[in-house]
Amino acid sequence: MRVARTKAELQLGLGELREAAASTGLVATMGALHEGHLSLLRQARAECDLVVMSLFVNPAQFGPGEDLERYPRDEELDLDLARGEGVDVVYAPTVEEVYPPQFATQVEVGRLTDVLCGDPTSRGPGHFRGVTTVVAKLFNSVDPDVAYFGQKDAQQAAVIRRMAADLDFRVRVEVLPTVREPDGLALSSRNSYLAPAERERAAAIFRALLAAEEGARTESLEAGLEAARLELGAAGIEPDYLEARNPDDLSPASELNGRPVLVAVAARVGGTRLIDNIIVKP
Numbered sequence: 076m077r078v079a080r081t082k083a084e085l086q087l088g089l090g091e092l093r094e095a096a097a098s099t100g101l102v103a104t105m106g107a108l109h110e111g112h113l114s115l116l117r118q119a120r121a122e123c124d125l126v127v128m129s130l131f132v133n134p135a136q137f138g139p140g141e142d143l144e145r146y147p148r149d150e151e152l153d154l155d156l157a158r159g160e161g162v163d164v165v166y167a168p169t170v171e172e173v174y175p176p177q178f179a180t181q182v183e184v185g186r187l188t189d190v191l192c193g194d195p196t197s198r199g200p201g202h203f204r205g206v207t208t209v210v211a212k213l214f215n216s217v218d219p220d221v222a223y224f225g226q227k228d229a230q231q232a233a234v235i236r237r238m239a240a241d242l243d244f245r246v247r248v249e250v251l252p253t254v255r256e257p258d259g260l261a262l263s264s265r266n267s268y269l270a271p272a273e274r275e276r277a278a279a280i281f282r283a284l285l286a287a288e289e290g291a292r293t294e295s296l297e298a299g300l301e302a303a304r305l306e307l308g309a310a311g312i313e314p315d316y317l318e319a320r321n322p323d324d325l326s327p328a329s330e331l332n333g334r335p336v337l338v339a340v341a342a343r344v345g346g347t348r349l350i351d352n353i354i355v356k357p
């Protein structure tokens with residue numbers, strides 16, 4: 076496994092490998108790898124000749140007062156895990172390599188980024204601007220045939236799909252299912268922030284999503300959302316948002332209407348902000 080620290084090293088590392096490879100897969104990560112990340116790497120390994128993983132805690136997608144400084148970092152362990160999954164090249168650049176002092180360009184997807192996590196009362200649109208800018212750079216440097224993202228970050232996946240289509244990136248965006256703990260909590264690098272009692276309460280988030288699904292299927296979407304709110308409330312969790320939306324364009328959904336609906340939630344448990352979602356199929 077090669078580790079590239081600069082764009083030049085990445086091109087050098089990819090060069091000869093790419094010549095022998097019919098397809099390249101990219102898994103973009105911020106490290107602190109868990110089974111969710113590993114599921115993406117396994118799919119990439121199964122489908123592509125050349126597997127590239129990026130490892131970069133992207134300051135541009137953190138707002139002021141967010142957890143950039145304390146975001147978990149363990150590069151040595153991440154490299155071992157990546158090696159174990161058969162990754163060919165890890166691109167782990169410095170902040171200066173990605174954003175040199177003269178850097179002045181942003182990639183911004185409209186419409187999909189001012190709701191849910193992009194709402195100014197949540198993380199705000201700057202978060203997704205940071206994500207799409209860095210992912211556009213990765214798409215250009217790695218030039219993957221397939222890029223793998225997790226359903227856990229449903230809005231991010233929808234925004235990246237939109238960007239890839241709008242800007243004519245030739246990449247195919249593949250979104251893979253959310254990997255969960257046995258009690259349903261979605262795996263997240265941020266789960267390590269949770270104290271034991273918070274960790275227990277956090278399981279209510281997935282129970283709430285299941286209640287939303289059940290209510291939506293048996294009664295109405297609104298009844299489902301109400302059942303989810305009750306489930307969260309019982310665990311003392313007040314959501315940032317709990318909303319039903321069209322999974323592709325993130326427009327509001329009020330009924331199932333024969334189409335799948337995304338029910339997405341963001342909630343703070345103690346000081347930790349967690350997100351999760353479920354797709355309710357009609």
Ligand code: AMP
Nearest residue numbers: 104105106111224225227228253254262
């Ligand atoms: P991150 O390191 O948090 O930026 O995540 C890197 C990629 O892993 C993103 O595409 C995430 O959606 C995906 N991911 C994170 N958590 C999970 C999970 N629990 N299940 C599946 N994919 C995940």
